[in-house]
Amino acid sequence: AVxxxxxxxxxxxxxxxxxxxxxxxxxxxxxxxxxxxxxxxxSPYYCGEYASCDAECLPCWWTTCVDSVARAxxxxxxxxxxxxxxxxxxxxxxxxxxxxxxxxxxxAKDARSAPRLAGVASIVGLPHNGFNLGPSPANPSxxxxxxxxxxxxxxxxxxxxxxxxxxxxxxxxxxxxxxxGWYYSSAQNTTALWRRRARETCxxxxxxxxxxxxxxDEAWRVPELGCVEARAPCAAAGDVRACVFDTGHTCAxxxxxxxxxxxxxxxxxxxxxxxxxxxxxxxxxxxxRGAAPDGVRWSSSxxxxxxxxxxxxxxxxxxxxxxxxxAVGCVVACVVKFVGWVAGRLRRRxxxxxxxxxxxxxxx
Numbered sequence: 001a002v003x004x005x006x007x008x009x010x011x012x013x014x015x016x017x018x019x020x021x022x023x024x025x026x027x028x029x030x031x032x033x034x035x036x037x038x039x040x041x042x043s044p045y046y047c048g049e050y051a052s053c054d055a056e057c058l059p060c061w062w063t064t065c066v067d068s069v070a071r072a073x074x075x076x077x078x079x080x081x082x083x084x085x086x087x088x089x090x091x092x093x094x095x096x097x098x099x100x101x102x103x104x105x106x107x108a109k110d111a112r113s114a115p116r117l118a119g120v121a122s123i124v125g126l127p128h129n130g131f132n133l134g135p136s137p138a139n140p141s142x143x144x145x146x147x148x149x150x151x152x153x154x155x156x157x158x159x160x161x162x163x164x165x166x167x168x169x170x171x172x173x174x175x176x177x178x179x180x181g182w183y184y185s186s187a188q189n190t191t192a193l194w195r196r197r198a199r200e201t202c203x204x205x206x207x208x209x210x211x212x213x214x215x216x217d218e219a220w221r222v223p224e225l226g227c228v229e230a231r232a233p234c235a236a237a238g239d240v241r242a243c244v245f246d247t248g249h250t251c252a253x254x255x256x257x258x259x260x261x262x263x264x265x266x267x268x269x270x271x272x273x274x275x276x277x278x279x280x281x282x283x284x285x286x287x288x289r290g291a292a293p294d295g296v297r298w299s300s301s302x303x304x305x306x307x308x309x310x311x312x313x314x315x316x317x318x319x320x321x322x323x324x325x326x327a328v329g330c331v332v333a334c335v336v337k338f339v340g341w342v343a344g345r346l347r348r349r350x351x352x353x354x355x356x357x358x359x360x361x362x363x364x
Contacts, residue, residue: 006264007087008319011075013099014064019049021063021099024106026128028053030060034130034173039181060182068103069110076116076320092318093264094120097251098155100321101125105190108142109133119143119238119267121260123251126155126190129173129183134193135238140201143238144194145263147245147256148187150225154178154249157187157222178249187222191242195220195230198237227259239267264319 013020021027028047030037038060046062047053053065072094080087094104094117101122107113108120114136124147127133135142148157156174172189176182199205220230227243243259251257 022103026131027063032130132185149247202234
């Protein structure tokens, strides 16, 4: 990440301590276009934990009710103000774990955020059934990476049994069995829509002769274990990659995080032609950080930026990482580990090259 010139910013969701979450992807919109997003008889109303949902709290709602996209975009504006002219506008990525991974789908489909992103990378996260909408027409060139666990029962990538009555025998949706029964779009259904949109953008015709939302092109299938990737047919569309690991609902594994890093790096702007080395700076090095937006605070958590020595400060890519929701039992340490892993690489690199160690600051 250091050599690639990545800057990492960690964001937390909205809500009281222990219940911070991100809204979207159907989390507060049930019933949706395909009916309830959960088994209403057994699923609790977690939205009662949020003051933002007091006026309305319906079955299957489980996250904050604030406009999370607006909050994320306000944070991005604050980052641009803090390090002006340092971030290429076409090199901003959104990634997250669990609820944070689910939220990346909302960022991708919302016309306010999609044009400001180069791509999204979701770790053990999928949109709710009925809310698989793919990339916004405002930015059909968005790249997509989905990383899931084969043994994940919280946000399952595959139907437990295609013939099970609980799943309705439908390959396009899955049912969580860890938290009382929420429906999600399957990994196959989600990625097939992204691939179909890419082909449509490039003028290719996609045959679809039934009522489900699964691409009938047999060439695209998410494997039970391993990765598969479809390169965009033209420059106006985005690439789609799907990876399944032999794990459960976790994103603290190095192999998952490495997959995210590699995918982002493969789509970064090229290094300077003269191969100039990088120096390291931080938000703390800039005097005009400006006031933080509502719900955001500047802190001393790890953050760094990289830019070629001898040139104007320029970050090859900004990775905005969203925390998962504690309410659904995911491991918050996953994102902390990701940031720590990158920061550790930075520290080792600085030590090896005897470059003065920078101060570290962060947007949290």
